[in-house]
Amino acid sequence: MAGLATPMALRVAVTLGLPDRLLGSGATAGQLAVELDVSPVALGLLLGHLTTLGVVDRTSTGYRTTEFGANLCAGAGNGFTNLLLHLDSAAGRAELAFVELAHSITTGEAAYSRRYGQDFWADLAEHPRLRDSFDRQMTLRLDEQIPQIVANVDWSRFSTIVDVGGGRGTLLAAILTAHPRLRGHLIDLAPTAADARHTFRAHLLGDRAEATAGSFFDPLPSAADAYLLVDILHDWDDEHAHRILARCAEAAHPAGRVLVIEPVGGRRAITEMDLSMLVIHGGRERRIDEFRTLASAHGLALDTVTDLTGQRCLLEFRLATAAPCSSPAPSAKPVQRPPHHQ
Secondary structure: OOOOHHHHHHHHHHHHOHHHHOOOOOEOHHHHHHHHOOOHHHHHHHHHHHHHHOOEEEEOOEEEEOOOHHHHOHHHOOOHHHHHOOOOOHHHHHHHHHHHHHHHHHHOOOOHHHHHOOOHHHHHHHOHHHHHHHHHHHHHHHHOOHHHHHHOOOHHHOOEEEEEOOOOOHHHHHHHHHOOOOEEEEEEOHHHHHHHHHHHHHOOOOOOEEEEEOOOOOOOOOOOOEEEEEOOHHHOOHHHHHHHHHHHHHHOOOOOEEEEEEOOOOOOOOHHHHHHHHHHHOOOOOOHHHHHHHHHOOOEEEEEEEEOOOOOEEEEEEEOOOOOOOOOOOOOOOOOOOOOOO
């Protein structure tokens, strides 16, 4: 359980592109070493461990990717490549901050900036390739759950939704497609908001969906029926989570709702993700009472909690002066928890 050889071997293999290169007839270690400009002896050691793991087979003509190993190919469609690329992927790079876990446990602060000299978000802003891989991973991790999120929330109660930090807009597009009378406004940083506009155009939603470049630490579009936060608050410590909720509360009209969708500690979160949020962002998977305490500081009262998917809950907040919701979101049907991926 404590060995680092296997996870690092997989990351290096994916970073070097070995699973894709060794499809079909494969290649020898000598051929690969020349192509990749790496040490042939060291590469042989890596290939030996990948053989032990069942990622590659050794044949009379060299090494080739197994059916199991093909799950690590770029075209496998499961997001593993984007997670494991430790040079060009935001997720792969971020997980290497775990070597500084002791710092996070001692201080309660993120380890990312200790390892890389600046926080995760500043790194993304400085390196467009990391921003792109992060946006792609956020889309991948939510895609399989979008049908459940659309089906298990009564979105028809609303006429306008502001998707706060809504990424490339895949969830908002699905919600608007299912509810033709609904209008949506997505807020995210400029490169991501531009991608969201492409998503909306592709779904023929140009007249009902807009994407604005902005930060959720700044004033949000006002008087919408609902402000949607999907996998946002767990990325931040309490100080920043307060600032985000404050912006939602000040923007909402008196009968508006703030909808938080993310893992909830003790309910849909897993302990590994708790540590990931701490190490990378200084955040955590909060428990219901912690959400309630955060929100109450901004005049928000927790109305309902729904187990939405195998990995996420919906927490619906109203302004404390507003009447409780008369038709709360229906409870999600029981589902098995799918394998976790960040």
